[in-house]
Amino acid sequence: MSFDGAPQRRQAICKSCEQEYPFITAFVRVEQESSSAIVYAACHGHEPEPEAWLDVVLGPFSGPDFADNVTFSCRVRSTGATLVEGPVAAEGRVHYFGCMLSPEQARSHPSGGQAWEIVTFVATNEPTLRAWIGS
Numbered sequence: 675m676s677f678d679g680a681p682q683r684r685q686a687i688c689k690s691c692e693q694e695y696p697f698i699t700a701f702v703r704v705e706q707e708s709s710s711a712i713v714y715a716a717c718h719g720h721e722p723e724p725e726a727w728l729d730v731v732l733g734p735f736s737g738p739d740f741a742d743n744v745t746f747s748c749r750v751r752s753t754g755a756t757l758v759e760g761p762v763a764a765e766g767r768v769h770y771f772g773c774m775l776s777p778e779q780a781r782s783h784p785s786g787g788q789a790w791e792i793v794t795f796v797a798t799n800e801p802t803l804r805a806w807i808g809s
């Protein structure tokens with residue numbers, strides 16, 4: 675697993691508390707698979723413990739409808755990750771999200787294991803995200 679180009683970072687502003695936070699977009703190459711992933715990470719939360727909100731879009735990225743893509747959403751803390759209802763980081767409904775998985779669907783999805791590997795890879799290797807959640 676590797677980044678496909680350097681992850682992109684920009685400052686975003688939270689709509690509910692108006693605080694500025696780093697927003698990361700990372701393209702991830704999944705070795706020996708026909709699929710790849712885009713990870714959107716918001717380094718911002720409203721809990722005392724730092725947490726990041728991630729949308730992971732995984733699939734072949736074949737248009738025009740990207741129906742074979744799936745999107746997992748989760749909340750990541752230093753103590754671990756939790757599946758949540760998405761999207762949580764990317765704004766609006768991005769056309770290549772494919773099937774937005776609920777936490778229940780994500781748990782039983784065949785790509786679930788790979789999605790967690792991607793989350794772990796990005797949380798470990800993207801310096802801003804790693805520093806934020808303190809992993």
Ligand SMILES: [Zn+2]
Pocket residue numbers: 688689690691692693718719720
């Ligand atoms: Zn906020």
